Every structure is written in C-alpha cells, then in structure tokens.
Amino acid sequence: xxxxDEMIKETTRLENFSDGVFAIVITLLALELKIPDDISxxxxxxxxxxxxxxxxxxxxxFFSVLIMWVNHHRIFKFIKKADNSFIYLNGLMLCIVSxxxxxxxxxxxxFNTSASSLVQAxxxxxxxxxxISFNWLWYVVRKHKTVVLSAANKKIVSRxxxxxxxxxxxxxxxxxxxxxxxxxxxxVCFMLWICWAVAMINVKTKEDIVQ
Amino acid sequence: xxxxDEMIKETTRLENFSDGVFAIVITLLALELKIPDDISxxxxxxxxxxxxxxxxxxxxxFFSVLIMWVNHHRIFKFIKKADNSFIYLNGLMLCIVSxxxxxxxxxxxxFNTSASSLVQAxxxxxxxxxxISFNWLWYVVRKHKTVVLSAANKKIVSRxxxxxxxxxxxxxxxxxxxxxxxxxxxxVCFMLWICWAVAMINVKTKEDIVQ
Amino acid sequence: xxxxDEMIKETTRLENFSDGVFAIVITLLALELKIPDDISxxxxxxxxxxxxxxxxxxxxxFFSVLIMWVNHHRIFKFIKKADNSFIYLNGLMLCIVSxxxxxxxxxxxxFNTSASSLVQAxxxxxxxxxxISFNWLWYVVRKHKTVVLSAANKKIVSRxxxxxxxxxxxxxxxxxxxxxxxxxxxxVCFMLWICWAVAMINVKTKEDIVQ
Amino acid sequence: xxxxDEMIKETTRLENFSDGVFAIVITLLALELKIPDDISxxxxxxxxxxxxxxxxxxxxxFFSVLIMWVNHHRIFKFIKKADNSFIYLNGLMLCIVSxxxxxxxxxxxxFNTSASSLVQAxxxxxxxxxxISFNWLWYVVRKHKTVVLSAANKKIVSRxxxxxxxxxxxxxxxxxxxxxxxxxxxxVCFMLWICWAVAMINVKTKEDIVQ
Numbered sequence: 001x002x003x004x005d006e007m008i009k010e011t012t013r014l015e016n017f018s019d020g021v022f023a024i025v026i027t028l029l030a031l032e033l034k035i036p037d038d039i040s041x042x043x044x045x046x047x048x049x050x051x052x053x054x055x056x057x058x059x060x061x062f063f064s065v066l067i068m069w070v071n072h073h074r075i076f077k078f079i080k081k082a083d084n085s086f087i088y089l090n091g092l093m094l095c096i097v098s099x100x101x102x103x104x105x106x107x108x109x110x111f112n113t114s115a116s117s118l119v120q121a122x123x124x125x126x127x128x129x130x131x132i133s134f135n136w137l138w139y140v141v142r143k144h145k146t147v148v149l150s151a152a153n154k155k156i157v158s159r160x161x162x163x164x165x166x167x168x169x170x171x172x173x174x175x176x177x178x179x180x181x182x183x184x185x186x187x188v189c190f191m192l193w194i195c196w197a198v199a200m201i202n203v204k205t206k207e208d209i210v211q
Numbered sequence: 212x213x214x215x216d217e218m219i220k221e222t223t224r225l226e227n228f229s230d231g232v233f234a235i236v237i238t239l240l241a242l243e244l245k246i247p248d249d250i251s252x253x254x255x256x257x258x259x260x261x262x263x264x265x266x267x268x269x270x271x272x273f274f275s276v277l278i279m280w281v282n283h284h285r286i287f288k289f290i291k292k293a294d295n296s297f298i299y300l301n302g303l304m305l306c307i308v309s310x311x312x313x314x315x316x317x318x319x320x321x322f323n324t325s326a327s328s329l330v331q332a333x334x335x336x337x338x339x340x341x342x343i344s345f346n347w348l349w350y351v352v353r354k355h356k357t358v359v360l361s362a363a364n365k366k367i368v369s370r371x372x373x374x375x376x377x378x379x380x381x382x383x384x385x386x387x388x389x390x391x392x393x394x395x396x397x398x399v400c401f402m403l404w405i406c407w408a409v410a411m412i413n414v415k416t417k418e419d420i421v422q
Numbered sequence: 423x424x425x426x427d428e429m430i431k432e433t434t435r436l437e438n439f440s441d442g443v444f445a446i447v448i449t450l451l452a453l454e455l456k457i458p459d460d461i462s463x464x465x466x467x468x469x470x471x472x473x474x475x476x477x478x479x480x481x482x483x484f485f486s487v488l489i490m491w492v493n494h495h496r497i498f499k500f501i502k503k504a505d506n507s508f509i510y511l512n513g514l515m516l517c518i519v520s521x522x523x524x525x526x527x528x529x530x531x532x533f534n535t536s537a538s539s540l541v542q543a544x545x546x547x548x549x550x551x552x553x554i555s556f557n558w559l560w561y562v563v564r565k566h567k568t569v570v571l572s573a574a575n576k577k578i579v580s581r582x583x584x585x586x587x588x589x590x591x592x593x594x595x596x597x598x599x600x601x602x603x604x605x606x607x608x609x610v611c612f613m614l615w616i617c618w619a620v621a622m623i624n625v626k627t628k629e630d631i632v633q
Numbered sequence: 634x635x636x637x638d639e640m641i642k643e644t645t646r647l648e649n650f651s652d653g654v655f656a657i658v659i660t661l662l663a664l665e666l667k668i669p670d671d672i673s674x675x676x677x678x679x680x681x682x683x684x685x686x687x688x689x690x691x692x693x694x695f696f697s698v699l700i701m702w703v704n705h706h707r708i709f710k711f712i713k714k715a716d717n718s719f720i721y722l723n724g725l726m727l728c729i730v731s732x733x734x735x736x737x738x739x740x741x742x743x744f745n746t747s748a749s750s751l752v753q754a755x756x757x758x759x760x761x762x763x764x765i766s767f768n769w770l771w772y773v774v775r776k777h778k779t780v781v782l783s784a785a786n787k788k789i790v791s792r793x794x795x796x797x798x799x800x801x802x803x804x805x806x807x808x809x810x811x812x813x814x815x816x817x818x819x820x821v822c823f824m825l826w827i828c829w830a831v832a833m834i835n836v837k838t839k840e841d842i843v844q
Contacts, residue, residue: 013652013706019224020656023231026309027239028660033313036670037247041324048333059306066302070295073224084703088830091699095692098659102666113674122681197299230435234442237520238450244524248458252535259544270517277513281506284435408510441646445653448731449661455735459669463746470755481728488724492717495646619721 011082014090015073021094022069025101029061032105053111057123060190061104064127067196068097071134074160078141089140093133099126111182120178120185124171127189131167138164163196170195222293225301226284232305233280236312240272243316264322268334271401272315275338278407279308282345285371289352300351304344310337322393331389331396335382338400342378349375374407381406433504436512437495443516444491447523451483454527475533479545482612483526486549489618490519493556496582500563511562515555521548533604542604546597546611553589560586585618592617644715647723648706654727655702658734662694665738686744690756693823694737697760700829701730704767707793711774722773726766732759744815753818754811757804760822764800771797796829803828 033054039047072093079086103126106119142157170192178185244265250258283304290297314337317330349371381403389396455476461469494515501508525548528541560582592614600607666687672680705726712719736759739752771793803825811818 013648015224016227016649017652017656017702019228020231020653021660023228024235024657024660025663026305027232027235028664030236030309030313031239033310034316041321041326044321044326045329048329058310062306062309063299063302066299066306069228070298084830087703088696088699091696094659095695095699098663098695099666102663105667110674110677115674115677118678197295226435227438230439231442234439235446237516238443238446241447241520241524242450244521245527252532252537255532255537256540273517273520274510274513277510277517280439281509408506437646438649441650442653445650446657448727449654449657452658452731452735453661455732456738463743463748466743466748467751484728484731485721485724488721488728491650492720619717 011076011079014082014087015076018072018090018094019069021098022065022072025098026062026065026069028101029058029065029104032101032108033058050112051108054108056186057104057107057111060186060193061100064189064193065097065100067193068130068134071160071196075134075138075141078157086137086140086144089133089137093130093137096126096129096133107186111186116182117179120182121175124175124178124185124189127171127192128168128175131164131171135164135168166195167192222287222290225293225298226287229283229301229305230280232309233276233283236309237273237276237280239312240269240276240315243312243319244269261323262319265319267397268315268318268322271397271404272311275400275404276308276311278404279341279345282371282407286345286349286352289368297348297351297355300344300348304341304348307337307340307344318397322397327393328390331393332386335386335389335396335400338382338403339379339386342375342382346375346379377406378403433498433501436504436509437498440494440512440516441491443520444487444494447520448484448487448491450523451480451487451526454523454530455480472534473530476530478608479526479529479533482608482615483522486611486615487519487522489615490552490556493582493618497556497560497563500579508559508562508566511555511559515552515559518548518551518555529608533608538604539601542600542607543597546593546600546607549593549611549614550590550597553586553593557586557590588617589614644709644712647715647720648709651705651723651727652702654731655698655705658731659695659698659702661734662691662698662737665734665741666691683745684741687741689819690737690740690744693819693826694733697822697826698730698733700826701763701767704793704829708767708771708774711790719770719773722766722770726763726770729759729762729766740819744819749815750812753815754808757808757811757818757822760804760825761801761808764797764804768797768801800825800829 033051035044035047035051082090103119103123107123110116110119138160142161170188174185174188174192177188244262246255246258246262293301314330314334318334321327321330353368353372381399385396385399385403388399455473457466457469457473504512525541525545529545532538532541564579564583592610596607596610596614599610666684668677668680668684715723736752736756740756743749743752775790775794803821807818807821807825810821
C-alpha cells in the first residue's frame with residue numbers, strides 16, 4: 001500500500017515540476033515583447049506597429065507551449081510510475097521546451113530582416129527536436145505502461161501516436177520551407193498546432209476522457 | 212469512482228498551471244521597476260522620484276492581476292470537469308494576462324511623455340481583451356456547469372455575471388478617455404478594480420462562501 | 423463536510439499561490455548578480471571582486487525572503503478559512519515582498535557610491551512596510567482565528583506577536599542609521615534576521631510544533 | 634493523527650517551495666542564451682555559431698540542476714519531519730543553486746576569452762559549494778531520520794553517501810584543472826553528472842525504489 005502511494009507521489013512531483021517549467025516558459029514569452037529603451041515618444045506608435053512579427057510569434061509560441069503542456073498532461077495519465085530514465089527523458093524534453101523563448105526572440109527580432117530564413121529555420125528546427133523528444137517519451141510510455149487499456153483508450157493511444165508521428169515530417173517541411181518562404185513556414189507551424197488541437201477535441205467529444 | 216477522481220485531478224492540474232502563470236506574471240511586474248544602468252549616484256534620488264508613474268502602474272497592475280486570480284479561483288469552483296475547449300479558452304485568457312507586464316512597462320516608460328494617450332489606451336485596451344476572455348470563460352462555465360446551485364450560489368452567479376458585464380463598457384470608457392485625459396483613464400482602471408473587490412467582499416459576508 | 427473541505431482547499435490554493443510568488447521572488451534575486459555586458463576579459467576578475475555589495479545584499483535578501491516565507495507558513499497554520507479581505511491583505515504583503523529584488527538591485531548598484539545612504543534607507547524602509555503588512559496580517563489572524571489554542575500554541579502566538587512587534591522599531595532604527603552609516607544599517611537588517619530565526623528555532627525545540 | 638498529518642503537510646510545502654525554486658532556476662538558464670540587441674542580420678548566423686560555449690554550458694547546467702532536483706527529491710523521501718534548522722539548511726542549498734544561471738552566464742560570455750580559467754574556476758567552485766550543502770543536508774537527514782530502513786534502503790543510503798562524498802574531490806579537481814585547461818575542467822563537470830545519473834539508475838533497477 002505504502003509502496004503504491006510512494007509511486008503515485010513520485011509521479012505527482014514530477015508532473016508538478018514539469019508544470020512549473022511549462023508555466024514559467026509560457027510566461028517568459030511575453031518578456032520578448034519588450035521594446036528597446038531608446039525609443040522616443042514620437043516614434044513609439046510606429047515602432048509598436050512595426051513589431052508585428054513579435055506579436056505573431058508570441059501568439060504561436062504561447063499556444064504551441066500550451067498544446068505541449070496539454071499533451072504532456074495526457075501522456076502522464078498513462079503513467080503509474082516514473083523511473084530514473086523516464087525522469088531524464090522528461091528532462092530532455094523540458095530542456096528543449098525551455099529554449100522556446102530564445103527562438104521566439106530570434107524570430108521576433110529578425111523576421112523582418114534578411115536573416116528571416118535563418119531564424120524561421122531555427123524556429124521550426126526546434127519544434128522538430130521537441131517532436132522527437134515527445135515521440136521518444138510517448139514510445140517509452142507505451143512500451144512500459146502497466147495500465148490495462150480499455151477499447152476507448154486504445155483508440156486514443158493510436159490517435160496520439162499518429163499525431164506525434166505526423167508532427168515530424170510536418171515540422172521538417174516547415175524547416176525546409178523556411179529557405180523558400182519564411183512566412184509560409186511560419187503558417188505551417190501554426191497550422192500544425194491547429195491540427196493537433198482539433199484532433200484532441202474530437203477524441204474528447206467522441207469517446208469521453210481517458211481512463 | 213476512478214473516473215470521477217481523474218476528472219477532479221484534471222481540473223486541479225489546470226488550476227495549478229493557471230496559478231503558476233498568475234504568480235509569475237504578478238511577480239514579473241516588479242522587474243519593470245528596474246532603473247536604467249547609467250544613472251549616476253548624484254541623480255539617483257531625482258530619477259527615483261521622477262519615476263512615479265512606474266510605481267502607480269505597478270501597484271494598479273499588481274492588484275488587477277490579483278483580482279483576476281481571485282475571480283479565476285471563484286470561476287473554477289463551479290467547474291467539475293475541464294474539457295479541451297475549456298483548456299484552450301483558459302489558455303487564451305492566460306495569454307492576454309501574460310502581456311500585462313509588457314503594457315505596464317509601456318505605461319511606466321511613456322506616461323510622462325507625449326505618447327501618454329497611446330500607452331494608456333493600449334493599457335486599457337488590454338483590459339478590454341481580458342474582460343472579454345473572462346466573460347467568455349464565465350459564459351461557457353454557466354452553460355455547461357453540472358453543479359446544482361443553491362439559492363445563495365444563484366445570487367453569487369448573478370452578481371459575478373453582472374460584474375463581468377459592467378467591466379466591458381467600463382474599460383471601453385477608460386480606453387476612450389485615454390485620448391482626452393490619460394490620468395483620468397488610469398483612475399477609471401483603478402476604480403473598476405475597487406468596484407469588483409468591494410462587490411466580492413459583500414457577496415462573501417452576506418451569503419457565506421460558494422458551495 | 424463538503425463545506426469544510428472547500429474551506430481547506432481555498433486556503434491551500436492561496437498558500438500555493440503565495441508560495442509561488444515567494445519562490446519566484448527568491449530566485450529572481452540572483453538575476454541582480456548579472457555583470458554588465460561590456461566588461462573586457464582583462465577586467466573581469468577585478469569587476470567581480472568590486473561587486474561585493476551585490477553578493478552581500480543578495481545573501482541578506484535571500485534569507486530575509488526565506489524567513490518571511492517560513493513566517494508566512496507559520497501564520498497560515500492558524501488559519502482555517504480565508505475570506506476576501508484576508509486575500510487582499512495577503513496580496514498587499516506579497517506586493518511589497520515582490521519589490522525586494524528591485525531594492526536589492528539598488529543596494530547592489532549604489533552601495534559603493536555617494537548614494538549609499540539613500541539606497542540603504544530605501545532598503546530598510548521596504549522592510550518596515552513588510553513588517554507592517556506582517557503585523558497587520560497576524561493581527562487579523564489572531565482576531566478572527568477559529569482554532570482553539572493549546573497552552574503550547576498560546577506561547578508560540580505570544581512569541582510571534584512579540585517578534586513582529588520588535589521588527590518595527592528594529593527596521594526603523596536601521597532606516598535612520600542609513601543616514602549615519604549605511605554599513606551599520608545593513609548589519610542591523612542582517613541581525614534582525616538572525617534574531618527571528620533563533621527565536622523560531624527555540625520555540626520549536628522547547629514546545630514541539632504548533633498543533 | 635492530526636499531529637502526524639501536520640508534519641507531512643509541512644514537508645510537502647517545503648518540497649513544493651524547493652521544487653518551485655528548482656523549476657525557476659532551470660528555466661531561467663535559457664535566458665542566458667539571449668543574443669545582444671545590436672547584431673546585424675548579416676552577422677546573425679556567424680554570431681549564433683560563435684556562441685557555442687553558451688549552448689554547452691546551458692546544457693550542462695540544465696542537467697546539473699535536474700540531477701540536483703532528482704537527488705533533492707530522493708533525500709526528501711527519507712524525511713518525515715522538517716524542523717526549522719533543516720528549513721534553513723535547505724534554504725542555504727537553494728541559495729547556492731539559484732546562482733547557477735549567474736555562473737553559467739559567466740562561462741557563456743567569457744569561455745572564449747582570456748578569462749576562461751577564471752570563469753571556469755568560478756563555475757566549478759560553485760558546484761563545490763552545492764556539493765558541500767548537499768553533503769550537509771544528507772548528513773543531517775541520516776542522523777535525525779526517524780524511518781526504519783529496510784536492507785535495500787540501507788544499500789541505497791550507502792550509495793548516495795558515497796556519491797556525494799566523491800563529488801567533493803571531483804569538483805575540487807575540476808576547479809584546479811580550470812587553471813590548466815578550462816575545456817578539460819568543463820568535461821570533468823559534465824562527467825561527474827553522468828556518473829551520478831548512472832549510479833542512480835543502477836540503484837533503481839537492482840533494488841527497486843526506496844520505501
């Protein structure tokens with residue numbers, strides 16, 4: 001009995017820690033909106049308008065991290081026990097997620113310049129890394145899971161597996177496209193978010209929640 | 212039984228995540244107080260006094276975020292289950308709340324300049340967006356809620372609905388006023404806070420706590 | 423039964439939110455250690471040594487916030503229910519605590535200059551405000567508390583009341599002293615911390631923990 | 634019964650607070666990746682490549698803080714009660730951990746310059762301090778622990794004691810090596826992380842989890 005409780009508690013603490021990192025990352029994104037110190041009052045309005053890539057990349061990054069958090073949440077529902085290798089794998093994923101504010105700042109600052117392809121490729125490339133870490137995490141969970149799955153849950157697992165698998169070529173496409181049209185690449189990044197969100201909503205409404 | 216527990220746990224994690232974002236946003240506000248690096252020791256006192264708009268906007272923003280958190284807390288008391296669409300709506304609200312430090316920094320930096328109307332309008336405008344997201348969230352909760360309400364709670368719900376509805380024209384007024392008198396607009400923003408806080412206290416003392 | 427649970431849950435969420443703010447404030451302190459961007463490699467060692475007021479003020483502020491958190495923790499043990507006025511009072515306290523990194527940065531940056539009296543007076547003055555908010559919070563808790571106190575707890579309450587009361591003239595002295603000797607004023611701030619910590623340890627060892 | 638619950642609750646709040654600090658520290662590390670404001674679009678790619686020490690030190694620091702968090706987690710499993718002296722000792726440990734982003738920024742900024750030995754020595758030196766605080770914390774836990782240990786747990790305790798003891802000469806070596814070869818010193822820091830992680834995994838797979 002105590003054994004089981006300890007296990008549950010361990011997962012809870014890992015979830016709380018991960019949630020803390022997600023919450024901090026998502027809130028730090030807004031720090032990138034900061035305008036330079038030396039803008040005169042006369043130019044302020046103009047500068048605020050010129051910085052539209054900041055607002056778009058902030059918005060896309062915010063909801064990307066949010067959907068990652070939702071997915072992380074969903075994955076942890078299938079875990080009853082977290083061993084050390086899982087903790088490190090989860091840590092690797094958090095490590096890559098924590099650089100989202102950095103790549104977002106790159107896009108904010110250079111999307112309007114001649115370096116737009118470079119920064120957009122870095123931005124999409126980072127999502128490839130995140131996708132790989134999610135696929136890895138999800139693979140480990142599916143392989144080691146101790147939970148008996150209901151028929152409904154099996155369908156959910158298949159959908160999640162599919163969604164994560166599609167993400168890889170999707171973001172690869174976005175990265176390649178960055179060298180042709182950074183704007184189009186940014187839109188692919190945004191649309192991949194929409195796909196996943198819609199997919200998740202459908203799962204929810206059709207077969208109720210995971211066990 | 213397990214099903215119900217899972218539901219409760221899900222809401223708790225969403226609450227904790229939201230609380231984390233609120234706590235970080237409210238603490239990051241103080242970062243905007245930072246004085247420029249190149250102030251000489253002789254001018255420090257003067258510079259600290261000149262920056263009074265920083266202190267006022269910090270104070271107003273701090274308590275605005277606090278009252279939002281209290282309201283968020285209250286809204287979640289009526290929720291027994293969080294579906295995906297609710298999670299995204301909650302995320303949209305957090306997204307707008309997370310830019311409060313940015314708009315506060317704009318007010319801090321430019322309230323004493325010729326751009327005061329602009330920054331105060333942006334500040335009030337952001338509260339309009341927050342108000343819309345709260346009204347939306349509250350509408351979804353009222354429509355889908357599974358909790359049977361006691362008579363006392365019905366009164367609380369009516370008051371909250373009224374308070375959120377009043378907020379919209381209130382902040383709209385503040386935004387318009389920003390172009391006539393930024394100072395008056397700031398005071399309206401502050402007074403709207405007082406109204407809500409007082410309303411909440413009255414609910415509490417008269418009919419005890421929500422179920 | 424549900425009523426009571428709800429009460430407890432409400433206090434827990436308020437505690438978690440407060441803990442979040444304390445944790446963020448205490449971690450942001452280290453951001454003030456940051457050295458300017460334009461230091462050349464040759465001067466780095468010298469610059470790092472010259473910045474000793476940074477390290478001392480970081481250390482004092484860190485443990486001051488820590489002891490505030492411990493005290494906040496202790497105060498909340500006597501609370502079974504948090505009404506709205508208490509939430510706002512707690513918010514006021516958090517608001518003042520959240521500016522500790524700002525005043526610490528002032529001390530770090532100007533303790534070695536002619537503005538040392540000014541920044542040290544601001545630093546001590548902020549602790550007066552924190553002390554007032556703690557006294558106020560503690561007064562409200564003692565007045566409204568619903569817990570029956572054991573003899574041991576009554577002694578703890580008396581000690582806490584005394585400790586908070588002593589803090590006020592203590593920090594007032596520190597603030598006044600800032601205009602004579604900033605260094606002495608800093609030492610008083612540090613010693614007030616030691617006093618409280620020692621007092622708390624004694625309570626613990628002699629009469630065990632509060633109920 | 635209530636007495637025991639109170640004890641457990643106290644430890645939980647201390648754990649949550651510590652977890653908050655760890656989560657913030659680990660996320661703030663990515664802030665150090667920020668590139669200077671004045672980089673032109675033409676030079677951006679080059680500047681991003683030149684900053685490789687940033688990425689390496691970010692990665693090492695991230696996983697160092699992660700492994701500290703895992704160890705902290707493990708240590709707290711042996712604690713049933715946290716007295717005040719333990720809270721302060723834990724605070725001292727958190728205080729040193731919270732400066733990791735500062736020393737990481739030093740390494741990021743100056744590893745490619747003539748100050749590389751200095752910054753790498755500071756970096757390794759900070760890990761010595763962290764190691765001392767962990768050894769101290771662990772010593773106090775072992776001495777005052779109220780838990781009866783199973784045979785498996787006794788082996789775990791011995792391994793943890795050994796691992797923390799080895800850390801001290803290990804990081805001392807790294808610090809000394811910084812004056813001969815900063816790169817080699819950095820590699821020792823990294824390898825010490827690997828050792829601990831592997832040691833922990835072995836404990837896990839051979840004797841299951843601590844009670």
